[in-house]
Ligand SMILES: Nc1nc2c(ncn2[C@@H]2O[C@H](COP(=O)(O)OP(=O)(O)OP(=O)(O)O)[C@@H](O)[C@H]2O)c(=O)[nH]1
């Protein structure tokens with residue numbers, strides 16, 4: 001394979017890099033209207049012309065080439081190191097035109113690093129709405145660079161950008177301006193002597209940021225420190241003066257190239273849509289109420305609106321199963337197909353409507369720009385508990401899935417805040433818990449009941465569980481803050497972007513992708529475990545299962561045929577391998593109110609909690625009481641009788657105990673693996689697993705003992 | 709009248725004079741808070757912290773303790 005030219009997308013956070021990446025490559029990289037959506041690099045192919053392809057690299061946003069958090073560090077490690085595998089042949093600097101001066105600061109730095117650069121002026125529509133008109137031809141002349149006006153969101157202007165890129169790829173023009181601020185020639189000579197020839201500005205970047213650059217060894221880093229000392233070079237003051245100097249030059253350029261219509265007409269400053277919306281959403285009291293209201297609406301919707309399609313899917317799967325059982329010969333294989341496989345798949349499919357609603361709301365919050373406002377109003381509260389306003393994004397997206405949520409902590413500058421956020425994020429109820437909540441709530445909270453005749457109690461219970469997860473998360477964060485006792489300065493200097501209308505097509509696509517991932521990822525595990533479980537539950541050690549039927553018949557000579565069949569099935573399950581496993585851990589879980597059947601589900605859900613419902617349906621379908629007309633998992637669980645009391649097994653005490661257990665327990669290998677990757681140490685996933693599981697056990701114990 | 713950004717009330721405008729914290733000043737400069745720029749305090753979160761200011765045409769939020777490192781002059 002010949003090497004394709006590589007183009008890096010560089011720009012301030014939220015400038016529209018990922019949107020542009022999507023329109024160039026046709027891929028579906030995640031976008032959102034708040035700074036810090038993209039946390040990792042992603043490569044795609046852009047077909048400039050038929051048979052002429054280039055590689056495009058989407059990167060996290062940066063405000064300058066001096067990184068302040070690890071997502072920014074990643075970009076500098078690429079741009080500062082020509083030996084890096086991702087070092088680009090050229091860069092497209094994506095600039096938010098409504099904030100031109102600040103965006104040009106980064107542009108000027110990237111260009112001075114010696115990378116051929118094109119400027120893509122994005123969000124021109126936003127700038128025009130605010131009354132700014134940019135003369136991009138003049139700007140191109142002033143900056144001596146190709147400039148293309150684009151609308152990354154709508155994919156407008158790609159053609160102009162293509163021409164600019166072609167030109168730049170051909171002439172590889174990179175300015176080799178003098179340094180923004182002169183330094184001693186002997187300093188540059190020393191750097192060149194020790195670290196090799198490089199663009200002078202890049203040499204300075206190395207000198208100032210060597211601690212954040214992975215290309216240097218310990219020894220080389222010490223060498224840089226020595227050079228700084230020898231030449232009395234103060235990196236901090238250099239960066240400060242450099243920034244001021246650049247802004248001075250850019251101010252003049254912007255002054256010449258941007259027409260401010262507001263000023264021309266001498267009109268009073270217009271109140272933009274964003275200003276007006278913010279007076280509600282950022283209101284000192286109203287802001288909180290609105291936020292709570294939005295969350296509340298979200299969970300009511302997830303529970304009540306999704307119920308209709310869910311019932312339809314549930315009934316459909318049960319009917320399909322009954323039909324198959326009728327037409328297929330009664331055999332072990334039919335059992336595997338219907339009670340194992342189809343029941344397992346049905347257990348996944350039924351939750352598609354809820355997951356879709358959940359993702360709809362979350363992507364709505366992300367797309368409109370409201371997420372930044374939540375960070376703003378929550379910062380003070382979060383700080384008390386050892387977190388940070390920016391922890392809101394991981395915690396909110398933790399409601400969907402903890403894996404991307406933990407990755408999104410990379411934009412948190414302080415290591416302590418970031419670590420605590422990583423540790424507590426899995427306590428937020430993720431979408432894999434939703435099925436468990438739904439089934440159990442339906443069992444223990446009466447369906448028809450409402451509060452004040454308007455709020456569905458089941459929806460309220462669900463909302464309560466999510467709130468509980470959140471409160472436990474911030475409480476745990478507080479405890480960790482006390483334990484860590486690190487005095488590290490964190491800051492919260494953050495842009496609040498303008499509100500933008502959601503793109504429904506984009507939202508639909510992201511919902512579709514999330515649902516697809518849920519169905520296939522979760523589906524694979526669930527189907528695999530269902531099959532394994534079915535085998536384990538259908539066979540037992542030695543010939544124990546073969547003799548079950550005979551011994552049951554002898555022990556109960558008076559039973560009718562169907563009662564006898566049920567009893568045999570129940571006895572068989574108990575004697576199977578799965579039954580043995582369940583009995584094995586029963587002593588440990590008895591204080592929480594769980595029997596050996598629930599024990600089997602607990603064991604299977606340790607790798608991934610989404611298998612709980614599938615496991616339950618396999619166990620109960622094999623374990624007798626097979627009443628074909630009501631063969632849904634809910635009804636089967638409802639029919640379970642506690643052998644000691646003779647009352648339904650799933651009473652409030654057991655139901656809530658299980659709910660609490662699943663709310664707090666760490667039952668997800670992928671999350672632990674992500675924590676390991678993000679903290680680079682096995683210590684933290686181990687602590688995470690232990691503290692969450694202990695928390696789950698103790699809380700479930702208390703709940704059961706109090707309610708029973 | 710001179711003071712720090714933390715002393716402003718919602719709706720008040722002021723001109724940035726300088727910074728007292730060297731570490732924060734770079735970040736603030738990069739975000740467009742340059743000496744001589746006129747800013748306006750637009751929002752305060754519940755309990756007065758963090759705050760949001762309008763600076764060179766966009767909204768920037770920061771904590772009160774960070775705002776206290778920005779010296780300003782009101783007219
Ligand atoms: N009005 C308007 N909105 C745009 C335009 N381009 C992008 N957006 C929106 O701006 C927001 C940010 O876009 P992203 O592509 O996620 O920005 P990014 O630069 O990748 O952001 P980070 O990954 O956080 O650095 C999204 O809500 C987009 O829909 C544009 O030209 N006009």
Ligand SMILES: [Mg+2]
Nearest residue numbers: 017018037038
């Ligand atoms: Mg992005």
